Amino acid sequence: MGRRYLRTIAAVLLGGALSWQIVVTGLAGLAERSANPRLLVVMGTATHPDAGALLAQALLAAGAAAKAADVAQAVVLAAPINDRAMRVLGLATESLGNRPAGVRIMRQAAELGWRDTPTQLWALRDAALRDDAIPVIQRADALARRNRSTDITRAVFLAAVNEPRLRAALADSLALQPVWRPAFFTDVHERLPATSTEGMEALFREMRARRLSIAPTEWLNYIDRLIDLHDYVRARNLWAKMFAVPATRIAAAPYDSDFALIAARPDDKPASQFEWTVDPNLAGAVTFAGGPNGTALSIPSDLNSGTVIVSQLLILGPGVHTLTSRVGGNTGTPAAGWGIACLPSGKDLLRRLAHGSDDALLTLSFDIPNSGCAAQRLTLTKRDQLPARTLSVEAVRIH
Template sequence: MTAGSRRGRSFVTIALAILMSLLLAAQGLGQWANNRGLGIMLEALGSRDADFLAKSAQRSFELRNYAAAEAVARRAVEGAPLHQKALRIVGMAQVAQGNPQGHETVRAAGLLGWQDVPTQAWLMIDALQRGQPQEAIFRADALARRAGVRPELLPLIVAFADDSTTLPTLLDRLELAPTWRQDFFRMASEATATQTNTLDMLLRRLQRGDAPPTREEVTPVVRRLVVLGNYDRADALATDLLGKPRSGSGNLVDDGGFALADVYRRPNNERTPFDWEIGSTRGATATVGASAGQDDGALYVDSNGAQPAVLATKVVRVPPGSYRFAFTVVSPDANALERFNWSATCLPGTQPLLEETSAALVAGQAKRVELPLTVPASGCEAQTLRLHAKSTSPRETVGARFDDIEIRPLP
């Protein structure tokens, strides 16, 4: 068996696995199934309305009464020769009954337009069976434009991307920025590790073209790479396509001053794990000054102590070694660090890297706090920084301002 024939069989296997799901989802066929059988056919044959006839034929087809489906659909075509749905049902019923002419009939229905979703699904499979994956990509594009990108399509599109003979055609379609492109990349949240790597490759190839990927398309893939533990690839994608600052020999916490106002105006689901994710809960709030129109970019937090909360989170890449973690804090409450504390943990895993501090402050005066941080030689490919609000008693609102977060190597 040649490589080309193996690829073709692989495409067909994937596509056949999703065809019935696409048909059911696109047309709601299941709701039409009942036990009327012959009654559907007799009722339909007494009508001259092509739409009603086509719908009745579809009911018979769903009941696997293929002879009745063909008969009713043929009556619809006699009255409306250009009725795409009816002609498609004639062909599908013929194929179901072992008549190879049905393939040509469905292809004829496909010439009448791109609007009927089951027609495009059928023709996509037909193109793959005929060894025409490029044509199948056009059909998949039509499917996605009409019915949206469903999870069932993800493995097929990934298979097209992984094949050097079909990748150029797929990129041509994606560079047209079809309405389904953003939803396609959002499916990264359900992708396997291999599929996510392919999505990464597609984003990079699109970056070279006339319709580069948007932040909304790149972010889900970066997030998924982090979830899958592929921190190197996630970091590289965020750096190359989203402008994430490259880690240098100085401060290893980019945007430790919360100064990127445009980032903080976005909802959290449009930020990568390498951006600060700012959270508020009942009884505890966090606001970045830059996004609130203030002159500085500091992080402002408050908590009434009723329940614990995570107010800020960020993934960083710190190589193994010894470091100094530092931050500046100011609060009207001298005991603010009994309410708020920073943590750093390894990824993967939850190994803590920082000791808590409850250093006393001078109310209203900024204090620079420094803590030792050691990253082990293995098992700590990335790290998560978090600012916590603790549950305390008495419960009274305490506020603080944090700024200039740093991780620097010890001299």
């Protein structure tokens, strides 16, 4: 299996035609058309090694491999640590049919050119083809630290979670707190395939075995990905385990039914979808204050109709359920109403209202079907009925 993932990485590099990115410049045409050998000589002297390397690169891009090799060799003789010239010499030698010599030169260039993007891409592909896992991650790390070839490095890191040697090397790189670590976990949230969830959890185990700290946002990125993949029960179980949520609290629906936990939670603390969440745009508008019966959620009177005030992901079983709210405030038409939708379809469930068609806040019932509703999204939404009353929600229960 390991070789399969390394070959997949090599295929990504080859398929993207990004093993080395050489741009044809006007200099290539000049060099190719020139009949004056002095141009090639002067470009390869110790006085102009960088210019000579650029000329050799342009010649190779123009298809003049023999001339490129001559110029690159002259540069290397004059400046042995010029990684670009060494790389062009290797590629040109390979292009001329001497692959073993070209590979040897390229591997030497790779040791010189940790900041040369085309060389790093070649070395990354070479390591993948040789089934050498550690250099694959090392080269990808070198590229990612410089924000180069991000499509390739992102693909390499995500593929690495599925192969034990690559995964171990990835954990070692993450231990160094590289600048690309946040972007990696963002990719986990947005792009991790369903077939890679076991590998991702194995990576977390690798990190914990190394005593690496795992930020709450990193756990939540993965938990949110499980939700996106409709693996709701697994996501909730992992959240409960990693955030030490008591089983008694999970058994109650909704979680934190009296809003005590969200009231105590700092605005900048990340939260799971299985907790109450508030749109960041409503920070300061939606508040949680103490009242005669404990903490209460205040419903602002100046929000636009349809604004979601709070929401929470639930996992309720099939059958009829009843939601009841304890509210405080003036009597009149409620300023907000509860809604519940099935996931993954997002289809709203039909609500039966106990206190008349205008009250979706105090009491309502809904029927969860046997299929197509593995999880549910509970939302409290601002309503546009007038006159609306200013009130607060002290608690909500679902039975």
